[in-house]
Amino acid sequence: MPILSIFEKMFLRSLSQKFNSPYIKNIKNYATTAKQQPEPSVYMVFNREMKRIQRDRASMDVENSRQVDYLKDEVAYRIVDRLLDIKRKFNTIVDLGSGCGHIIKHVDKDMMKRLMMCDMSSKMLERDRFVDYDVEVERIVVDEESLPFEENSLEAVLSNLSLHWVNDLLGTMIQIRKSLKPDGVFIASMFGGDTLFELRTSMQLAELEREGGISPRVSPMTEVRDVGSLLSRAGFTLTTIDIDDITVNFPSMFELMNDLRTMGENNAVLTRRPFLKRDTMISASAIYQELYGNSESIPATFQIIYMIGWKPDISQPKPLTRGSGQTSLKEIFEGDKGGKVDN
Structure with missing residues (x-):
């Protein structure tokens, strides 16, 4: 003063x-x-309302929308495969960010009685409303950043390629953990930091050449090294994290961008430019082809991060207290060095 x-x-x-x-x-x-x-x-990165509009528009063209389900269907299959490792039959499972319904295609009544599909886009939820599935389906419009579930009310929460559009990822994870019952499980997948690195590089080089600067054309992604920290800070235990790289080939960059738009995965960053110049697009396509493509196609890499976390419960295995071990690791290592291998 x-x-x-x-x-x-x-x-x-x-x-x-x-x-x-x-x-x-x-x-x-x-x-x-x-x-x-x-x-x-929370630092706001994504325009959630714009993302809802994009997802609404993507689901309105039903035939084209179904043709680009290939990526999310494949990752949903891998999530369900992880769920099968849990030898437990669930009554109700929540599919958070369900989209048009990808996980529901791979589950049956031996795994659960009901799947609660939750998404911010009502039109995506209703795209396949007349399709019959093996389990009971309930559809609810839910924003991933503001969950409506009561505390200690859910057995399991799945999420397939949706959380990468959440601004407050830690806050959403905390809400999920609170809504789970003790020993409830959270299994999710999301795009990792190396996703579409070819497209990002090509767009940046083209904008730098044509416009003298760059703008966020591909949304920022969470790094795999940060996911474990987020799960721990959210209060999950017995966490597991692994990654997959899925490469999809396209005739050119334009087909890739068209598929992303039809999936509802186009750019929703708040600071994005509202338009892209034609000559910049052509330049980016040529750079993409030159750096990464071959005579027939260009590759697009999707890095998928899978995560599993459990809500703490007294029934879960705990580490033994320090000093309670009965075997010396030194003796084990010395035995391995001096031991003989029988043929």
């Missing part, structure tokens, strides 16, 4: 007497009050 001179103090005092002191008090405290305004606790 600046130090007021004696003349400034006399001036403020005279104004206070003339115009009523609360007015002067408000003037003096204006800067302090502005600094005390609550700031958002």
